[in-house]
Amino acid sequence: MGKVQVVPLRQRGEILFVMVSTALILLVAAGLIALKKGKTDTNRSLKGYQISGITGLTGNNQGIFTDLYTAALDIEYYHQTNHPGWPTPEQMDIDKISPFVQDQLWQTRGRLVWREQPTGTASTLVHTKAYVGKTAQESVAGSFLVLFEHYHSSDGTYYLAGGKERPYSIWFKADNFDLPATISEGTLIQLGWKEVVSYTGKDQRKELNR
Amino acid sequence: METKITRGPIVNCANLSMTFGKSCVLDKIDFTAKPGELHCIIGPNGGGKSTFVKSLLGQLRHEGSISLEWDNQPGRIGYVPQTIEVDKTVPLTVENFISLCVQNRPAFLGISKRVKKEIDSVLERVNMLHKKKLLFSELSGGERQRVLFAQALIPSPDLLILDEPMNSIDRTGAAIFSGIIDDLKKEGVTVIWVHHDLAQVREKADVVTCINRSIIFQGVPRDVMDEKHLLEIFTAQPVQEAI
Ligand SMILES: Nc1ncnc2c1ncn2[C@@H]1O[C@H](COP(=O)(O)OP(=O)(O)OP(=O)(O)O)[C@@H](O)[C@H]1O
Ligand SMILES: [Mg+2]
Numbered sequence: 001m002g003k004v005q006v007v008p009l010r011q012r013g014e015i016l017f018v019m020v021s022t023a024l025i026l027l028v029a030a031g032l033i034a035l036k037k038g039k040t041d042t043n044r045s046l047k048g049y050q051i052s053g054i055t056g057l058t059g060n061n062q063g064i065f066t067d068l069y070t071a072a073l074d075i076e077y078y079h080q081t082n083h084p085g086w087p088t089p090e091q092m093d094i095d096k097i098s099p100f101v102q103d104q105l106w107q108t109r110g111r112l113v114w115r116e117q118p119t120g121t122a123s124t125l126v127h128t129k130a131y132v133g134k135t136a137q138e139s140v141a142g143s144f145l146v147l148f149e150h151y152h153s154s155d156g157t158y159y160l161a162g163g164k165e166r167p168y169s170i171w172f173k174a175d176n177f178d179l180p181a182t183i184s185e186g187t188l189i190q191l192g193w194k195e196v197v198s199y200t201g202k203d204q205r206k207e208l209n210r
Numbered sequence: 211m212e213t214k215i216t217r218g219p220i221v222n223c224a225n226l227s228m229t230f231g232k233s234c235v236l237d238k239i240d241f242t243a244k245p246g247e248l249h250c251i252i253g254p255n256g257g258g259k260s261t262f263v264k265s266l267l268g269q270l271r272h273e274g275s276i277s278l279e280w281d282n283q284p285g286r287i288g289y290v291p292q293t294i295e296v297d298k299t300v301p302l303t304v305e306n307f308i309s310l311c312v313q314n315r316p317a318f319l320g321i322s323k324r325v326k327k328e329i330d331s332v333l334e335r336v337n338m339l340h341k342k343k344l345l346f347s348e349l350s351g352g353e354r355q356r357v358l359f360a361q362a363l364i365p366s367p368d369l370l371i372l373d374e375p376m377n378s379i380d381r382t383g384a385a386i387f388s389g390i391i392d393d394l395k396k397e398g399v400t401v402i403w404v405h406h407d408l409a410q411v412r413e414k415a416d417v418v419t420c421i422n423r424s425i426i427f428q429g430v431p432r433d434v435m436d437e438k439h440l441l442e443i444f445t446a447q448p449v450q451e452a453i
Contacts, residue, residue: 004219004284006268006276 046197049189051172053198060109060141064133065170065196067098072146072168079129079148080158086129089114099133099144110141117145120182126151130183142174145193147183170196216245216281218368218400221266225274228261235261237424238274243417245281246398248391250405250415250431257422259404260292263371266402278369288367290358292375292404298347304357305329305342311361325364332360336386352380359387370394373404388414408440 046052053065074097078087092100092114099106100114112133119128129148135141150167151159160167169185171193180187185195221243228236235258243249251259265272267289278284296302302310308329309321321329333339336356341349349357355375362370372387384407391401391414405411411418412431420426420439427434 002280002282002284004278004280006266006278008265008271008273009269010271 049193049195050197051194053170053196056194057172057196061172061174064099064109064112064141064144065172065198068133068144068146068170069198071097071100072148072170075131075146076148076167083152084127086116088116089131108140110138111136112141112144117179117183119147119184121184128183132179134177138175142172143177145171145173145179145183145188147171147185147188172196215396215398217285217398218245218370219278219280219285220244221369221400221402222277222279223266223274226262226265226276227273228258228265228270229273235423236265236272236421239421239425241419241425241428243400243402245400246395247416248395248401248403248414250403250411250418251421252405252408252411252418253421253426259421260373262421263289263373263402263404266371280368285368286365288362288370290355290362290370290372290374292373294354294358296346300347302346303343304333304338304346304349307346307357308332308361308364312364328364329360332363333357335363335390336360337382350380351375352383356383356386359390363390367394367399369400369402371402374406384410408435411435 046056051057053062053069057065071092075087075092079085087095089100093102095101096103099109099112102111106112112135114131114133117130117132119130121128127148127150130145132145133143135143146168147170148168149160149164153159171188172195173191173193176192178191180191188195221241223239223241226236226239226241227234239262241262251262253259261270264270266276267287268276296307305321305326309325312328313321313325315322330339330342333342336359338353338356338360341353346354346357359372362372370391374387388410391403394401403415405415412435415431417429418431418435419428420434427439
């Protein structure tokens with residue numbers, strides 16, 4: 001004979017189970033983070049002409065950089081889909097793309113005046129394009145330049161310039177605004193421009209797997 | 211000669227009470243159901259029938275004692291709930307619905323061959339095999355009830371508890387249910403059936419319990435289900451609905 005008593009529902013067991021599982025998950029996560037920590041601290045070393053977009057810029061500059069970084073993706077996309085066209089700064093102002101849009105935020109962030117800057121490197125192979133934003137108030141923000149470099153093969157395939165991870169680079173100059181006649185990595189460095197680099201999740205993974 | 215097989219348990223409740231907050235829904239219910247017997251539960255709407263069967267399943271915080279006395283090992287319990295809410299937007303077929311009830315693995319991993327066969331056979335038994343690819347939400351109330359019933363037959367139960375809704379059962383469905391229950395009874399299964407068709411209860415039940423918070427009457431239908439008794443309970447309702 002098996003006599004089974006039907007016990008009233010008590011959720012204590014369930015609550016306990018959920019709490020124990022939660023605790024376990026937290027413990028495991030904390031453990032894994034602790035294990036990984038040593039590695040994540042190794043920062044990719046910056047070259048002399050580079051500054052970090054995360055730790056190397058302050059206040060307004062950091063905001064402008066972040067906006068520009070995002071806008072560059074849009075510009076790049078525009079170029080690829082409207083090849084060989086590029087959007088003008090005026091167009092981007094109308095389209096409310098920051099940092100080109102001259103809105104209230106723009107008023108408080110140094111009022112950078114954006115223009116298309118001839119790169120002076122007319123090559124049929126490598127396409128370059130630059131936009132420069134010159135600050136109106138050096139005390140509030142610096143000047144920025146975004147440089148696009150890539151080429152299209154005859155069949156339309158799109159290539160990054162050699163050794164580049166991204167089709168564009170972003171440059172910063174805090175004061176003494178000055179531009180070289182031909183815009184390139186080398187000439188910008190010579191005039192004291194700093195390349196602002198930011199680490200994406202992808203960069204971080206690469207770093208970790210090294 | 212017929213020998214009585216017992217497969218199901220003796221279900222025993224003593225002093226079973228149940229309160230939701232401050233309102234007492236069941237008050238000191240004593241109840242016994244035996245293997246090979248059909249025990250029907252009747253009562254007015256809101257009388258506590260569903261609450262009672264849910265207590266039997268250990269789904270509520272009841273007071274008092276409920277025991278299942280099995281002959282050997284504890285067996286399997288099939289339960290047909292009164293209603294089930296399935297969102298209309300959930301693309302769940304009849305077949306998948308049953309597999310969810312009877313299979314441990316997630317439905318999107320598919321249904322195992324063995325279970326598929328079982329599902330087909332129970333759907334056949336409730337005459338729903340031709341609708342197994344329909345969405346659960348496309349079924350009528352009566353058809354849904356048949357699917358819920360089919361689900362309770364996998365695996366073959368030793369104790370079957372049905373909570374039947376008042377209005378969604380159709381005539382065909384009722385006949386099918388009652389045929390299957392006859393079979394189960396013969397196999398010694400204990401059957402507890404919340405039922406609304408009093409004529410059928412009078413004809414089929416071995417024992418009937420009428421619950422309206424407490425037990426109004428209990429016994430063999432022929433003895434306890436007389437006109438006077440029934441009128442007492444169901445006067446609050448239109449006559450049509452009650453009988
Ligand atoms: N979870 C709950 N919380 C509070 N009250 C509840 C709850 N479930 C049921 N009740 C109340 O308990 C009483 C009995 O409900 P129950 O569903 O058991 O009745 P029933 O006899 O099954 O009715 P029906 O014939 O309509 O199915 C009702 O008054 C109902 O409002
Ligand atoms: Mg009910």
